[in-house]
Structures are given as structure tokens and as C-alpha cells.
Amino acid sequence: xxxxxxxxxxxxxxxxxxxxxxxxxxxxxxxxxxxxxxxxxxxxxxxxxxxxxxxxxxxxxxxxxxxxxxxxxxxxxxxxxxxxxxxxxxxxxxxxxxxxxxxxxxxxxxxxxxxxxxxxxxxxxxxxxxxxxxxxxxxxxxxxxxxxxxxxxxxxxxxxxxxxxxxxxxxxxxxxxxxxxxxxxxxxxxxxxxxxxxxxxxxxxxxxxxxxxxxxxxxxxxxxxxxxxxxxxxxxxxxxxxxxxxxxxxxxxxxxxxxxxxxxxxxxxxxxxxxxxxxxxxxxxxxxxxxxxxxxxxxxxxxxxxxxxxxxxxxxxxxxxxxxxxxxxxxxxxxxxxxxxxxxxxxxxxxxxxxxxxxxxxxxxxxxx
Numbered sequence: 001x002x003x004x005x006x007x008x009x010x011x012x013x014x015x016x017x018x019x020x021x022x023x024x025x026x027x028x029x030x031x032x033x034x035x036x037x038x039x040x041x042x043x044x045x046x047x048x049x050x051x052x053x054x055x056x057x058x059x060x061x062x063x064x065x066x067x068x069x070x071x072x073x074x075x076x077x078x079x080x081x082x083x084x085x086x087x088x089x090x091x092x093x094x095x096x097x098x099x100x101x102x103x104x105x106x107x108x109x110x111x112x113x114x115x116x117x118x119x120x121x122x123x124x125x126x127x128x129x130x131x132x133x134x135x136x137x138x139x140x141x142x143x144x145x146x147x148x149x150x151x152x153x154x155x156x157x158x159x160x161x162x163x164x165x166x167x168x169x170x171x172x173x174x175x176x177x178x179x180x181x182x183x184x185x186x187x188x189x190x191x192x193x194x195x196x197x198x199x200x201x202x203x204x205x206x207x208x209x210x211x212x213x214x215x216x217x218x219x220x221x222x223x224x225x226x227x228x229x230x231x232x233x234x235x236x237x238x239x240x241x242x243x244x245x246x247x248x249x250x251x252x253x254x255x256x257x258x259x260x261x262x263x264x265x266x267x268x269x270x271x272x273x274x275x276x277x278x279x280x281x282x283x284x285x286x287x288x289x290x291x292x293x294x295x296x297x298x299x300x301x302x303x304x305x306x307x308x309x310x311x312x313x314x315x316x317x318x319x320x321x322x323x324x325x326x327x328x329x330x331x332x333x334x335x336x337x338x339x340x341x342x343x344x345x346x347x348x349x350x351x352x353x354x355x356x357x358x359x360x361x362x363x364x365x366x367x368x369x
Contacts, residue, residue: 046077047077047078049102050079050106051104052073052134053099053108053110054085055111056086056088057084059258059282059284060284062110066084068305072308076312081104089113096109096120096123096124100124100127100129104129105319106130106131107132109132110136111187113187114187114334118138118139118141121138121141125143131143131145133148133149137334137339138339140336146339146340146341147341147342148342148344150300151331152189152192152196153195155193155281155300155346156192156256157197158300159254159256159279160198162279163197163252163277166252175210177212177248177250178201178210178252179239181232181256181260184223188334190256194222197279224260229260233263233264236253236264236267244273252276255278256281257281261278261287261296262287262296280296280299282300283300283301284299285368289368292351298348300348301349306344310344313325324342327341355368
């Protein structure tokens with residue numbers, strides 16, 4: 001496994017607010033460059049091309065990131081080249097090579113498969129381009145310069161604890177029957193989400209508080225290729241028909257994101273089972289509505305605006321020749337180096353605090369009323 005570490009708790013909220021203010025202002029001070037628009041020492045010219053290569057549109061947050069990067073980079077005075085790799089890792093490889101050819105100064109990569117881009121990011125590095133891993137760590141390469149993310153291991157810890165809290169709240173006394181779902185095995189975050197959750201859940205499995213009737217506990221048993229909801233629904237249908245009958249009831253499901261959480265809930269409903277306690281992540285609109293209706297138990301709020309703004313703040317620092325701000329120099333060993341990172345703080349959302357958490361999110365506010 002890749003390195004897990006001490007959690008560096010910096011003043012994330014203050015920095016996130018500052019970066020959002022920077023984005024809202026739409027640009028940097030004129031003193032960062034000379035009147036001719038030339039780069040400051042160690043930096044690069046204003047108006048330079050910034051490449052952003054995102055993975056498939058598997059969640060609402062990726063779609064939102066596209067528009068935020070286009071708007072934010074343009075407002076900050078850059079030329080933005082934002083693309084999705086909907087056809088997979090090979091398309092993303094071609095995108096990054098194209099961005100190198102076009103003369104990008106920084107390439108921000110939300111990887112389809114973090115282990116498949118080593119040659120391309122090395123080419124970028126050789127061309128003097130800074131590479132920032134966005135949300136998903138780039139693996140087995142020393143050519144990645146920075147990582148910006150909501151700490152994925154912390155997300156998993158929060159999901160694991162929320163599952164225990166929800167079981168106690170909704171299902172009475174232990175023991176509880178649960179099933180485990182993990183994300184796509186080609187996503188570098190999947191193991192961190194799962195391992196973070198299991199750091200909380202495994203002791204309760206060991207002491208008998210939690211039971212897993214299917215016996216499926218290993219990553220290769222619970223992973224979901226491509227983060228596809230239909231894969232989870234088929235698997236859960238099989239688990240429910242084969243392991244749950246009579247007095248054996250499904251009490252809870254560890255799900256790593258909202259799309260897969262809804263698939264698990266659909267499977268349980270189709271089997272005529274009571275609604276299990278199900279975790280999630282991403283604050284997708286349909287899942288937030290489900291939480292407010294008392295169905296899905298929780299989600300994780302990772303404000304995409306903060307993540308994009310922090311990425312653009314890194315680009316701004318690089319443009320002026322400064323070092324981007326980081327708050328974690330220990331956590332993210334990608335197999336070739338420990339990648340300097342900026343961690344943002346994820347937030348647990350349940351029915352009890354949803355409207356408070358989303359009070360400043362105009363998209364969710366407009367959807368929820």
C-alpha cells in the first residue's frame with residue numbers, strides 16, 4: 001500500500017476562504033509581472049496556457065470542475081485547456097501529450113488511472129512543465145510536483161465512523177450485518193477510502209459488533225470497476241439473494257460515493273429489504289435529497305470550488321516564481337517519491353446538518369430549496 005501518515009491539520013478553512021476571494025477578484029496584482037507581461041524571475045508569462053485533464057464524467061463534481069476551471073483560469077488571465085478523458089487512460093495520455101506540444105506551463109491532472117501516466121508526466125517534466133495531481137494521486141513517478149485533494153484516507157475514516165453512528169441510531173443494538181463496497185481499482189483514491197474506513201470498522205468486525213454475511217472483505221472482492229452503479233447493483237442483488245433470508249437482515253453498507261450508495265439502496269429496495277444505513281461521498285443532488293428524506297444516511301461534502309480555487313492558487317504562485325503553499329509533506333508516497341500536498345478538510349453531512357453545511361453552496365441551495 002502507499003504511505004499512510006500523520007494527519008497534518010493546518011488552517012485549511014482560512015486558506016480556502018482566501019483562495020475563494022482570490023478567484024472572485026478575477027486576477028492578480030499588476031506588480032506580479034512587468035508592464036510588458038513578461039514572467040517574473042522563475043515564473044512564466046501571463047496569459048500562458050494551463051492544461052487541465054480530467055477523468056470520465058462519473059460524478060457531478062467532475063462536471064462542475066470543468067466549468068470552474070474554465071471560468072477561474074480565464075478570469076485569472078490564463079489560457080485554459082480543460083478536457084475530459086471519457087474514453088479512458090489512453091485518451092488521457094494523448095491529451096497530456098497534446099498539452100505539452102501546445103506549450104502548457106502547468107498541467108493539472110485528475111487521473112483516470114494514476115498508474116498509467118508516468119511516461120506522459122515525465123515528458124511534461126522534461127519540457128519544464130509543472131504537474132499538479134488533482135484529487136487523485138499520480139503513482140510510481142517522480143515527475144509529479146504537487147498534489148491537491150480532500151484527504152482521501154480521512155474521508156474513509158469519516159465514512160467508517162458515520163456507518164457505526166448510523167447503525168446505532170437507526171438499527172438498535174449490535175450485532176449488525178453489513179456489506180462493503182469499494183471504488184474502482186484503477187483509482188488511486190480507492191485504497192485510501194477503503195483503508196481509512198476499515199481502520200474504524202475492522203476492530204468492530206473483530207469484536208463481533210459487525211458481521212459480514214457474504215464474507216466479502218478483500219479489496220478484490222468489493223471493488224467496483226469504473227465506479228459504475230450497475231456493477232454495484234448486480235453484486236448487491238447477488239449478495240442479498242444468496243445471504244439474506246429469514247432473520248438475516250442487511251443493516252448497513254459501506255459505500256465510497258453517492259452514485260454507488262444509490263445503487264445499493266436500489267438493490268435493497270428491489271429485494272424488499274428494510275432501508276439499510278448507507279454511506280456516501282460527493283454531495284450529489286439526488287443523494288442529498290435522499291438524505292433529507294431519511295433514506296441514504298450520510299455523504300461527504302468536498303466543496304469543488306475550494307479544490308479548484310486551491311489548484312489555481314498554486315498556478316498563480318508558480319506564475320510569479322513562488323513556491324505554492326502546501327500543508328502536508330509526509331502523507332503521499334506514490335511509490336517513487338513523497339509528493340508535497342495541500343489537503344482540504346472533508347465534512348460529514350447527515351439529515352441533521354445538511355442545510356447548515358450547504359448554506360453557502362448556491363447549486364445545492366437552488367436544488368434543495
